[in-house]
């Protein structure tokens with residue numbers, strides 16, 4: 682199990698929180714997500730997905746990952 686906190690720009694309200702949460706949980710192997718405006722804490726199974734895949738799912742919704 683891996684845990685990561687991803688910083689996200691472009692989120693401004695609870696609607697964004699819902700969209701990002703949905704995007705992350707749509708990736709396989711996600712065990713836990715805790716989203717707030719501007720960041721996402723994620724627990725995931727490294728044998729099923731990668732951080733890159735999670736980040737891409739967020740970016741696909743129009744948000745930007747802050748590295």
Ligand SMILES: [Cu+2]
Pocket residue numbers: 692693694695696697698
């Ligand atoms: Cu919003």
